[in-house]
Amino acid sequence: MKQELLDLVKEHGTPLFILDHKKIRENYQTFKKHLPRVQAYYAVKANSNQEIVKTLFEQGASFDVASYNEFMQVYEYLKSMKKSEKEFYIWDKIIFSNTIKDKETLRKINKYKPLVTFDNEAELKKILEYGNQAGLVLRLKVPDTGSQVEMSSKFGADPSDGLKLITQAFDMGLKVEGLSFHVGSQCGNFDNYTCALALTSELFTETRKQGYNLNLLDIGGGFPVPYDEHVPRFEQLATILNSEFERLFPKDIEIVAEPGRFMVATAAILVSEIIGKARRDGKVFYHINDGVYHTYSGVVYDHWVPNFHSFKGDEKKICAVVGPTCDSFDKITLSAELPETMELGDYIYTENIGAYSTASTTRFNGFEGAKIIHKY
Numbered sequence: 001m002k003q004e005l006l007d008l009v010k011e012h013g014t015p016l017f018i019l020d021h022k023k024i025r026e027n028y029q030t031f032k033k034h035l036p037r038v039q040a041y042y043a044v045k046a047n048s049n050q051e052i053v054k055t056l057f058e059q060g061a062s063f064d065v066a067s068y069n070e071f072m073q074v075y076e077y078l079k080s081m082k083k084s085e086k087e088f089y090i091w092d093k094i095i096f097s098n099t100i101k102d103k104e105t106l107r108k109i110n111k112y113k114p115l116v117t118f119d120n121e122a123e124l125k126k127i128l129e130y131g132n133q134a135g136l137v138l139r140l141k142v143p144d145t146g147s148q149v150e151m152s153s154k155f156g157a158d159p160s161d162g163l164k165l166i167t168q169a170f171d172m173g174l175k176v177e178g179l180s181f182h183v184g185s186q187c188g189n190f191d192n193y194t195c196a197l198a199l200t201s202e203l204f205t206e207t208r209k210q211g212y213n214l215n216l217l218d219i220g221g222g223f224p225v226p227y228d229e230h231v232p233r234f235e236q237l238a239t240i241l242n243s244e245f246e247r248l249f250p251k252d253i254e255i256v257a258e259p260g261r262f263m264v265a266t267a268a269i270l271v272s273e274i275i276g277k278a279r280r281d282g283k284v285f286y287h288i289n290d291g292v293y294h295t296y297s298g299v300v301y302d303h304w305v306p307n308f309h310s311f312k313g314d315e316k317k318i319c320a321v322v323g324p325t326c327d328s329f330d331k332i333t334l335s336a337e338l339p340e341t342m343e344l345g346d347y348i349y350t351e352n353i354g355a356y357s358t359a360s361t362t363r364f365n366g367f368e369g370a371k372i373i374h375k376y
Contacts, residue, residue: 005018015289016270017268031257042056062256119165120165140179141181144182271349288322297362325364
C-alpha cells in the first residue's frame with residue numbers, strides 16, 4: 001500500500017486525499033446485510049463530495065439532506081426521470097433531517113411532499129405556512145452519553161411533549177408520518193440506542209391509541225466506525241437493534257437510518273508532506289501542508305483523534321504534528337507516534353479520514369485544501 005500511495009503522490013502532489021469507492025460500496029452492503037429491515041439514508045453532511053453521492057445513488061441508497069444545496073446534489077441524478085418517478089423518489093428516498101429549516105427551503109421543496117423533521121411548535125407554524133405538503137417526523141431528545149459528538153443539547157423534543165406536538169400538528173392540518181432520534185455521532189454506548197428505542201416505542205403506542213397512524217421510525221446515525229480496536233463492533237450493535245425492532249415495533253412500521261460516518265470514514269487516506277521540522281521543549285514538531293483548518297478539521301469540529309503513519313520504519317517517539325497556517329491553534333496533535341528521523345520533503349499519511357474532513361475544510365490563510373482523487 002505504501003508504494004501505491006507514493007506513486008500517487010508522485011503523480012498528483014500533496015496534500016492528497018484518496019477516496020476509495022469500493023470501500024464505500026462495501027460499507028453500504030455491510031450496513032444492509034446486518035440491518036436488513038433498515039433503509040439507509042446516507043447523511044450527505046459527512047462527506048458531500050458529488051462522486052460519493054453518485055456511488056451511493058447507484059447502490060440504491062436513500063439520502064439524508066440538511067439543506068437545499070445538499071438536496072440538489074441528489075436531485076442531479078433525478079433529472080432524467082419522468083415527473084412522477086422523480087416526485088416519488090423525493091417522497092420515498094430523501095429526508096430533510098435538519099429540524100430547523102429556512103422558509104425558502106420549505107417553499108422550494110413543498111411541491112415534492114418531502115419528509116421533514118421538526119421538534120418544536122415554532123417549526124410547525126413555519127412548515128404550515130411554507131411547506132404544508134410535507135410529511136412530518138417528530139425528532140425526540142434521547143440520551144447520547146458516551147458518543148463522540150453529542151446531539152441532545154441542540155436537537156429533539158422532550159418525549160413527554162411528544163403527544164402534544166403530534167396532536168398540535170394534526171390539528172393544524174399537517175400530517176405526522178413518524179418519529180426520529182439521534183443518539184450522537186460515533187456512539188460507543190449501545191444503551192443509548194436501547195433507551196431511545198424504548199422511548200419511541202412508548203410514544204408510538206400512545207399515539208396509536210389516540211388514533212394517529214404513525215408508521216415511520218428514523219433511528220438516526222451514530223453507528224460506530226472501527227477507528228481502533230477499542231471501538232465496539234457495529235455487528236454487535238446490529239444484533240441488539242434487530243432484537244429490539246422485533247420486540248418493540250410492529251411489522252407495519254418502516255425503519256430508516258441516517259448513516260454518514262459509517263459509509264465514508266474508512267474509505268479515505270490523506271497523504272501530507274513535511275514542510276518544516278523543529279525541536280520545541282524537547283519534542284520534535286513536524287509542520288505539514290495540511291491542518292485543522294483543512295482536511296484535519298474533524299479534530300476541531302468532530303472531536304476526532306487523528307492517526308499518523310510514516311513511510312519510514314525507524315523507531316517511534318512522541319512527536320507533534322502541526323498545520324501550515326500562521327495560527328498557533330493549528331496543532332493537529334502533540335502526541336503522534338512517529339520516527340524523529342523524518343526530514344523536509346518526507347511524507348506521512350492518515351487513514352480513516354473520510355468523514356467530517358474535506359466536508360468542513362476552509363481556505364484560511366489562503367491555503368487550498370487537499371486534492372481529491374477517486375479509486376473505483
